[in-house]
Amino acid sequence: MNQSEISKAVVEALARANGAGCNVRARYTECALTVGVPGMGGFEWIDATPEQVLRLADDPTAIYAELVGLTKAEYLEWFESQGLVYCSGTTVKGQRCKNPIVRPQALSAQDWKKLREDGGYCHAHGG
Known part of the structure; x- marks a missing residue:
């Protein structure tokens, strides 16, 4: 993918992720993508790579886990506990x-x- 195709894919992924109930926002002034990761007491906004945003709507829990440094199973256990x-x-x-x-x-x-x-x-x- 060239840069234009990646940018378009990321924008489409943002829309899909937000439509799937994920909290994602783009800070264009800083060229950053942040994902609202559900955690203790609300959301923690963590910078994500374009690749993570592209995968977010398909498996949000896996991406949340990746962003906080846990496996998917660990994230679920941490969150549920x-x-x-x-x-x-x-x-x-x-x-x-x-x-x-x-x-x-x-x-x-x-x-x-x-x-x-x-x-x-x-x-x-x-x-």
Whole structure:
């Protein structure tokens, strides 16, 4: 694609993404495309590449995840948990504990990912 074709494709992708319920805006004065990524407490506006905008309407969740540095599965878990990290302990029935760990809540995507990887425990499991 030449520059003109890319520009046209990006404008069309913006329209498709906004029509699909995605929050996208172009800041032409700064030559930037930003995507409103749903997160804790609303949207975080993050700069996106033209390629990301082109793919946004097809799989918004994958692009949101990419923009915040998570996999799609991680993004869904982070979003659905409202930024909580759950206990690494197991119950007496051998299932993973569903209590949040004793730490801050409503974490950013990257803070959530690090804390989740580090593990932690709720009050019942020694946290």
